[in-house]
Amino acid sequence: NFCRAHPLLGHSQPFGCAGEDMATFVVDAGEKDRVVVVRYFLDKPTTSLETGTCIFWKKPPRECDAAKLTEFLTKAGIVTEGALAQVYVQSFGAYMNLGAMTGMGHFDFSASSSRQPSRLDIRITDLTAGHGTTDVAPSQSALRCNMGPTGLAGFFLLVFFSTMHSLGELVEDTVEPAWSDTWACYAFFGGLLLFIVAMWEVTRNNIYGATFFCVFGTSWMAKGMKMIFTRTKVFEPALTPIGDLVVEVFLLMFTLVLFMLNLRMNVVSLGLIAALCAFLVTGGIGGWSDGVQWIQIAVGFLLSLLAFYGYMAQITNEVYQKVVFPTFPVRRGEQALGVNDAAGLGVQLKPSIARLRGIQSYEVAEQPKHGRGRFFQTRTGEGAEEKEVEAEEVPESGVYEAAGEGLRLRPEKASASSSQQ
DSSP states (O other): OOEEEOTTTOSEEETTOSSTTSOOOOOOSOTTSOEEEEEEEEOSTTOOGGGOEEEEEESOOSEEEHHHHHHHHHHHTSSOTTEEEEEEETTTTEEEETGGGTTTOEEEOTTOOSSSOEEEEEEEEETTGGGTOBOOOTTTGGGSOOOHHHHHHHHHHHHHHHHHHHHHHHSTTSSOTHHHHHHHHHHHHHHHHHHHHHHHHHHTTBHHHHHHHHHHHHHHHHHHHHHHHHHTTSSOOOSSTHHHHHHHHHHHHHHHHHHHHGGGSBHHHHHHHHHHHHHHHHHHHGGGOHHHHHHHHHHHHHHHHHHHHHHHHHHHHHHHTSOSSOOOBSSTTOOOOOTTOOBOSSBOSSOHHHHHHTOOOEEBOSSOBTTBOEEEEEEOSTTOEEEEEETTSOOOOOOSOBTTSOOOBOOOOOSTTTOOO
């Protein structure tokens, strides 16, 4: 029974209830088991304790100092790097930084039970909010459709068609001559598709995907216009491939930067960018050597295959809400954010509010073995299960992209109270 007065509300009513007609929630635990209700909220003008979230802390220590409380909040995922945690001290009538309480006292949970649990009110302040990190409602950018699969599908088709066009120029009767006229239209409108995808990714704050699709989309549009103007005799074709070489060099410089960024993303994207670099190099010097053009054709088929796998993996994993086709994160233990996804500074792909509200209940063993606590993560809803993991380990969420969920971004339901970490 959570019927206790709260000093901030100024009136007495059942905890978590809007009125007397609301049902009373009773914790299903042993009468002698200690349970603490931890309420927390992100310190923003539009949030407060009344709009916050709570979790259960099962079997907390009898005497809990600031260090143990900070450890619990960190393990539960409530407090992360760049966040300041403050706890409400009823005797002082104010919030106090946990760091300032170290060595000054402790919270007494000895009288806490499942029937009358103690309660802690935590206020979380995002210290990075003034440096470009802001929160948006899940109904905005976090719920926008991920157009990354569409961009990868368009990129795959453009590279494949371009490779077939090059094959037709090297070997007669391999590709119908009329294909060159059709390919010019495909190149222009395929590039336009990539550009549209880039503008959509801007609204999701996917800086990597927006940059990639914007640059190569406009590049393919230019190639398509060049072929259309050449076929319609608007201007004569170039006598030397110097112009193509200059274009490929600048695109290669841009792609090398993407390659460095992919060293911390995933293997699929890294392989795609590496193959793209080889495709640009062979395309730049292929005008002087048929042998190099053959190499470019082989690399083009490999590049289109990698782009197809990226498209298939991203759209399948999002539809099934789990990793069906892995993208193999480069750094072990990190979560894959998608093939072409990386958040910019403006708005994270996964908002902080949605992450905080997705925290589940945790239980800490009172007597940790070998200095390692036992944490239990309880998932609610259909297919509920209880999983035990070591305190030092980070539980995998089993999702693929953070913004695409709820849709991840990494995907759980974007609902404020039902998302899972």
